[in-house]
Amino acid sequence: EIVLTQSPGTLSLSPGERATLSCRASQDVTKNSLAWFQQRPGQAPRLLIYDATNRATDVPGRFSGSGSGTDFTLSISRLEPEDFAVYYCQQSSHSPLTFGGGTRVEIK
Amino acid sequence: QVQLRESGPGLVKPSETLSLTCTVSGDSMTSDYWSWIRQPPGKGLEWLGLIYYNGNTNYNPSLKSRVIISLDTSKNQFSLRLRSVTAADTAMYFCTRGSGWLPDNWGQGTLVTVSS
Numbered sequence: 001e002i003v004l005t006q007s008p009g010t011l012s013l014s015p016g017e018r019a020t021l022s023c024r025a026s027q028d029v030t031k032n033s034l035a036w037f038q039q040r041p042g043q044a045p046r047l048l049i050y051d052a053t054n055r056a057t058d059v060p061g062r063f064s065g066s067g068s069g070t071d072f073t074l075s076i077s078r079l080e081p082e083d084f085a086v087y088y089c090q091q092s093s094h095s096p097l098t099f100g101g102g103t104r105v106e107i108k
Numbered sequence: 109q110v111q112l113r114e115s116g117p118g119l120v121k122p123s124e125t126l127s128l129t130c131t132v133s134g135d136s137m138t139s140d141y142w143s144w145i146r147q148p149p150g151k152g153l154e155w156l157g158l159i160y161y162n163g164n165t166n167y168n169p170s171l172k173s174r175v176i177i178s179l180d181t182s183k184n185q186f187s188l189r190l191r192s193v194t195a196a197d198t199a200m201y202f203c204t205r206g207s208g209w210l211p212d213n214w215g216q217g218t219l220v221t222v223s224s
Contacts, residue, residue, distance in 0.1 A: 033209075033210070033215040035210055043216075044202055044215065044217050045214060046214075047210075047212045050210055050212070056212065088153060090210075090211075091155075092206075092208065092209040093164055096154040096155055096167075096169060096170070097143075097168075097209060097211075098155065099152055099153040099154070099155070100152075101152050102152050
């Protein structure tokens with residue numbers, strides 16, 4: 001099983017600041033099958049990034065993904081009020097599919 | 109636009125079987141992968157398993173054969189059965205769709221509590 005470790009656990013930032021979230025895999029994520037999801041309170045997760053770098057439909061350009069192999073990053077260039085949420089990385093290269101433990105982005 | 113909606117009992121007794129159904133609209137279910145994912149209150153996400161449109165399944169080994177996912181394309185539904193539940197199975201249960209293994213469309217979720 002691929003274990004995904006996200007850091008930091010919590011990120012305290014102000015609107016307008018840049019957020020950088022990390023996801024490290026315990027083994028190589030083949031074909032860069034790594035996705036990022038956003039989850040707001042009381043809502044289902046929403047797909048933001050797939051295949052490490054591709055934005056999903058209707059996702060704003062301030063969200064970007066990078067990385068390959070075992071190290072991946074989600075960046076939010078300038079935080080908007082609606083971006084304060086929990087973010088999960090997820091791999092689809094090996095079964096069982098697994099998720100990271102999440103990073104909470106909170107208002108400072 | 110595909111939409112998914114979970115339904116089923118919100119309360120299940122310990123040792124009994126949890127049964128949920130996902131009703132799909134906007135998709136014929138003749139392709140794609142259909143998954144169940146859960147989230148205990150205040151915790152992270154756990155993938156339970158998936159079924160392909162041809163009926164092939166893939167389950168999370170952590171559930172130790174307690175889970176069965178089935179498909180009924182005539183009703184545009186797929187289902188989850190989880191037997192021998194305990195309090196640890198209390199969670200929000202989500203059904204999802206993916207063109208591959210990636211779950212790119214999610215239902216709103218349904219909360220299932222295991223309690224006597």
